[in-house]
Amino acid sequence: MSLIPVFDIGDTLVPSRKFAAHIIEDELRQRNHRPVHSFDPDKFMMYDPEQISRYLEKYGIEGDAEKLANDCRERYIEAFEDLMLENDVFDFFAKCNREFGTIGIVSDNTLKAKELMENLLNKHGVEYDTIVVSDEVGVEKPDPEIFKAFIEKRDEEASEFVYIGNDAERDSGAVDAGMEFIWTTQFDNVNSTYEGHAINELDFQELEATIREVEK
Template sequence: MIRYLWFDLGYTLVKTNREEAYQKALERMGVYRSGEEIAIAYHRSDKLFMREYPGVLGKDSRAFLPWYVGTLNYNLRLSLPIEEVLQAHRDIARECPMKWQAYDGAKRTLQHLRSLGYRLGLISNWDESAREVLARNGLDEELDEIVISSEVGVEKPHPDIFRMALDRGGVSASESLYIGDNYYDDVAGSQKIGMHCLLINAYGSLGIEELSYRPVIAGIEDVAAYLGHPGLPLEITG
């Protein structure tokens, strides 16, 4: 029986406005792509890096950004000078800094899951900014335990970070469900110690065609239904 739900952070609970920023950078270079096209290109690029270059996306972006932008442009069917694209992107970032923001409904979803009797935790590969991101979005107050790689000295998919979380939560692996968007960090890592896992992939099988893993959900709003409960109640406004 599942008693404890553990979440990844980036692109599970929070996201940036990177698609909008990249669209503006391209427009400054006289190129147009729709927001949906850019979102799908980012999705494909993320999944490629997760599969082929594990751990890279969590490092200093200066180490991989030109490489990533080349992949992004390939997925957008563009052939542009990388340095010019990067400069346009830097200009946009100075005018409108990108911040990690909670997905719409993320906080309400966590509250709903808590109301159903589940305890909630976080297991994330993140730097020292993780707690600020959580607090700014009001997510920290919905979590019973928070385990961050930069604080504990071990990263997913190493099983020790999952073991630490279970010890802190006082729960067994078989009573836990992990929810994250990176198969190679989240699913492979949590399964090493016997945890159940839900893989988030907003576009069905897109970008993860090489995997036969199931279950896959579109986002955390689907967690309650997966567990056999009603979904998030409609928000009453006005």
């Protein structure tokens, strides 16, 4: 029996940070009617009003950090389905289901994001079993409790899952919960590094080959 993939959401699947940074810059250009300094998601956290406030103060830009965070999240949610389609994520998930078993998702995210993902997977006919987000568990990765919360909802043992994520420092917390881990670096690796198994893109054949290596 093959390892069953469990996925993060964000930059593991689509170019989230790059897209969100563009949204913040676009919102500020529209409100200030002038060019603004590039928003670097490696220095400032998206969706976090405090981090956005630091960015505004650093570059002397007028703006409401709380509103920017909310608007950024709303625009990202509106565009998320298109990003998933553009990157063939639904087809990729369907292939994983056929080959490995029913996928799951664990993400540092909100209940609203969970509902969005559930609706999109249902809309595109992609089977899944369990989505767990930090908002409902009360902890974030790398705390193993978020992964354990997922495992408790599934029929399989922790050792039967492999977690795929782009932030090695946080996502490899899956190992502490008994899962395997594969690091993916296609869109953004969050300046993290990992010495174990990795893939360069969310390609089915590459993932399949890497899972076989993990299983050896």
